[in-house]
Amino acid sequence: MNITIVGLGVIGGSFAMAFKEAGFEDVYAVDLNKESIQKAKNMGIIKDGSDNAKQFLEIADLVIICIYPRIIKDFMMENRNNFKDGAIVTDVAGIKGTLIKQLDDIIPDNIDFIFGHPMAGRENKGIDHATAECYKGANYLLIDTERNDDDNVLLLQAIIYKLGFKRIIRISSGFHDQIIAFTSHLPHVMAVSLINSDVEARNTEIYMGGSYRDATRVADINEDLWTELFLGNKENLLEVIDDFMAEMGRFREDLAKGDRVALNKRLKRATKRRRRLNK
Amino acid sequence: MNITIVGLGVIGGSFAMAFKEAGFEDVYAVDLNKESIQKAKNMGIIKDGSDNAKQFLEIADLVIICIYPRIIKDFMMENRNNFKDGAIVTDVAGIKGTLIKQLDDIIPDNIDFIFGHPMAGRENKGIDHATAECYKGANYLLIDTERNDDDNVLLLQAIIYKLGFKRIIRISSGFHDQIIAFTSHLPHVMAVSLINSDVEARNTEIYMGGSYRDATRVADINEDLWTELFLGNKENLLEVIDDFMAEMGRFREDLAKGDRVALNKRLKRATKRRRRLNK
Numbered sequence: 001m002n003i004t005i006v007g008l009g010v011i012g013g014s015f016a017m018a019f020k021e022a023g024f025e026d027v028y029a030v031d032l033n034k035e036s037i038q039k040a041k042n043m044g045i046i047k048d049g050s051d052n053a054k055q056f057l058e059i060a061d062l063v064i065i066c067i068y069p070r071i072i073k074d075f076m077m078e079n080r081n082n083f084k085d086g087a088i089v090t091d092v093a094g095i096k097g098t099l100i101k102q103l104d105d106i107i108p109d110n111i112d113f114i115f116g117h118p119m120a121g122r123e124n125k126g127i128d129h130a131t132a133e134c135y136k137g138a139n140y141l142l143i144d145t146e147r148n149d150d151d152n153v154l155l156l157q158a159i160i161y162k163l164g165f166k167r168i169i170r171i172s173s174g175f176h177d178q179i180i181a182f183t184s185h186l187p188h189v190m191a192v193s194l195i196n197s198d199v200e201a202r203n204t205e206i207y208m209g210g211s212y213r214d215a216t217r218v219a220d221i222n223e224d225l226w227t228e229l230f231l232g233n234k235e236n237l238l239e240v241i242d243d244f245m246a247e248m249g250r251f252r253e254d255l256a257k258g259d260r261v262a263l264n265k266r267l268k269r270a271t272k273r274r275r276r277l278n279k
Numbered sequence: 280m281n282i283t284i285v286g287l288g289v290i291g292g293s294f295a296m297a298f299k300e301a302g303f304e305d306v307y308a309v310d311l312n313k314e315s316i317q318k319a320k321n322m323g324i325i326k327d328g329s330d331n332a333k334q335f336l337e338i339a340d341l342v343i344i345c346i347y348p349r350i351i352k353d354f355m356m357e358n359r360n361n362f363k364d365g366a367i368v369t370d371v372a373g374i375k376g377t378l379i380k381q382l383d384d385i386i387p388d389n390i391d392f393i394f395g396h397p398m399a400g401r402e403n404k405g406i407d408h409a410t411a412e413c414y415k416g417a418n419y420l421l422i423d424t425e426r427n428d429d430d431n432v433l434l435l436q437a438i439i440y441k442l443g444f445k446r447i448i449r450i451s452s453g454f455h456d457q458i459i460a461f462t463s464h465l466p467h468v469m470a471v472s473l474i475n476s477d478v479e480a481r482n483t484e485i486y487m488g489g490s491y492r493d494a495t496r497v498a499d500i501n502e503d504l505w506t507e508l509f510l511g512n513k514e515n516l517l518e519v520i521d522d523f524m525a526e527m528g529r530f531r532e533d534l535a536k537g538d539r540v541a542l543n544k545r546l547k548r549a550t551k552r553r554r555r556l557n558k
Contacts, residue, residue: 119488139485169485182477183487187494189530190469192549197519197526198461205556206418206448208462209398213556214493215466220553223546227539234534240476241531245524247476251468252520255513260506267502270471274499277484277492 004028004060005046006053006075008036011092011121012066013130016045018163021132028056036127057082062090062159063111069093070228073102083111088152090116094180095232096143096173112152115143117176118165119184125222136164141180143173181236186244188226189237191219283307283339284325285332285354287315290371290400291345292409295324297442300411307335315406336361341369341438342390348372349507352381362390367431369395373459373504374511375422375452391431394422396455397444398463404501415443420459422452460515465523467505468516470498 003024005012008031019027029049031037037049050056057063057079065072072091083089089111093099096115107113120138140160144153157168171179195216198204204212230237254262282303284291287310298306308328310316316328329335336342336358344351351370362368368390372378375394386392399417419439423432436447450458474495477483483491509516533541 119486121488121490134489138488141486167485171486179481179483179486183483183491187473187490189527190473190494191490191553192546193527193530194466194469194523195549195552196545197523198552202458204458204462206446207398207420207450207458208556209400209417210413211400211466211470211497212462214496215469216553216556217493218490219549221546221550223543223550226546227542230534230542231537231539234537238531238535241527241534244473244476245527245531248468248472248520248524251472252517252524255509255520256517258510258513260510263506263509264502266475267471267500267505270474270498271500271502273474273477274470274495277487277495 001061002026002028002059003062003064004030004056006030006057006063006065007067008033008040008046008049008127009066010125010127010129011118012064013040013045013127014132014134015064015066015163016040017043017130017132018135020045022162022164024162028060030056039127053079054082057087058084060084060087062088062156065089065091068225068228069095069099069232072099073106076103076106080106080108083108085110087111088156089113090156092116092118094184094229096176098232100143100145100173107147112147112149113145114148114153114156115145115173116156116160117141117143117180118160124220125225132164137166138164140165140168141176142168142170143176144170145173177233178236181233182240185230185233185237186240188218188221189230189241190244191216192221195219280340281305281307281338282341282343283309283335285309285336285342285344286346287312287319287325287328287406288345289404289406289408290397291343292319292324292406293411293413294343294345294442295319296322296409296411297414299324301441301443303441307339309335318406332358333361336366337363339363339366341367341435344368344370347504347507348374348378348511351378352385355382355385359385359387362387364389366390367435368392369435371395371397373463373508375455377511379422379424379452386426391426391428392424393427393432393435394424394452395435395439396420396422396459397439403499404504411443416445417443419444419447420455421447421449422455423449424452456512457515460512461519464509464512464516465519467497467500468509468520469523470495471500474498 005015008029016027027046029037029040029046030053032051034051040046118140120134160168284294287308295306306325308316308319308325309332311330313330319325397419399413439447
């Protein structure tokens with residue numbers, strides 16, 4: 001099976017590493033940055049690669065598109081005649097509704113495009129920050145559309161499990177964008193807002209413990225990608241921001257009133273819910 | 280040097296372990312829970328211990344008080360005649376202003392009480408969750424008062440460094456409570472509010488990635504301790520909650536307007552600030 005990764009950034013590079021660890025040998029890459037291709041070849045995580053997509057799409061049984069969501073449409077337009085007949089194509093974009101609509105008329109009939117979203121990322125961009133580790137034990141969301149062939153979906157799932165992912169959930173694009181607004185976009189907005197609400201020029205580092213470190217980890221963020229994700233999921237994100245701020249507002253009121261019993265209840269409830277999550 | 284730890288919970292237990300690792304041998308403990316004492320003896324992290332404070336306070340050159348802040352006053356009242364002459368006494372409480380005022384008339388003249396706050400914690404309570412690891416590389420805040428003897432402060436600092444802490448900052452109690460509201464109390468309120476704003480009965484775990492996991496880690500919280508900390512630092516905490524919510528409100532407005540440039544700027548600024556912090 002020939003696999004071609006499109007975009008050798010932190011995500012594409014991590015896929016290449018994970019494929020290697022899982023024993024896949026025929027892995028190729030397409031990237032406009034020749035240096036990334038060369039690095040990946042030197043690391044032995046791809047067999048070959050090029051800035052010319054055609055050459056490695058034509059031979060690929062599986063294509064994983066790991067480029068910014070906003071350029072996927074153009075990529076598919078340019079390469080609609082370059083795919084191998086029957087190829088499975090998948091992506092890793094963090095928003096699905098708009099993307100799937102954009103691609104609806106573009107996806108050629110001779111391929112099976114199964115939309116996907118690995119729930120694991122890294123703060124930094126570029127292949128230098130790639131690691132197969134972040135996929136171990138992570139969740140993977142797959143978006144079924146009516147077009148998809150069941151056997152292809154099963155095959156893709158088997159490959160995903162081989163890469164170390166723990167759980168694959170098949171959901172609709174609408175539900176994907178709604179739940180991702182809560183589990184991914186909102187925590188990023190919180191981290192960004194927390195660190196931006198800090199007093200200017202204070203050396204906060206020397207006074208912090210683990211809670212601040214964790215709460216701001218994802219504030220080191222790829223601004224172009226995430227601006228795009230936030231705006232592409234605006235309505236869902238506004239809703240969960242409002243829910244969160246309303247909940248925090250209620251906490252604030254209990255605190256202002258000095259309502260020990262109510263605060264205690266909120267903390268107990270949070271503990272109970274947190275313990276249901278995997279650490 | 281005899282060291283007595285008062286309160287063998289997760290913090291006191293972690294201190295006992297850190298002392299052992301650092302080569303201190305004469306470490307004793309006081310705890311009303313005889314089972315915790317027995318466990319610590321079995322683990323070899325204390326030499327001896329008792330539910331009777333007097334016996335091990337009388338011999339202690341250094342006393343570390345690791346009980347809930349609200350019971351420190353009573354403990355000091357009951358034991359004001361039980362300390363060894365010249366003993367250094369310190370605490371680990373997460374709020375300082377009220378506590379220092381409470382103890383002002385109570386601290387006996389024959390001891391030197393230096394207030395302290397190790398910036399490292401654990402979600403769970405009890406000695407079973409203790410670990411010396413959480414102190415490695417962590418910050419330690421010391422609150423100087425006019426009463427303290429400089430040599431004693433230096434001695435305590437030397438011991439703290441031996442336990443693995445990376446940095447000790449000496450600050451006033453007022454500044455302590457203000458900065459801790461931001462770096463510790465606020466992230467806890469955010470984590471609790473995030474998880475409590477989740478839709479009821481949704482199995483969110485299967486859709487989450489690292490950002491939600493990190494953002495909610497400290498939502499598994501000791502409700503009695505933290506209700507006390509929040510209420511004991513109410514004014515500072517209300518202020519940083521308001522600052523944070525105002526910042527998040529501005530983010531929300533930019534998002535609602537679809538202001539790509541403004542969002543991008545916010546993310547860039549956050550990234551810059553986050554990179555100044557130690558990972």
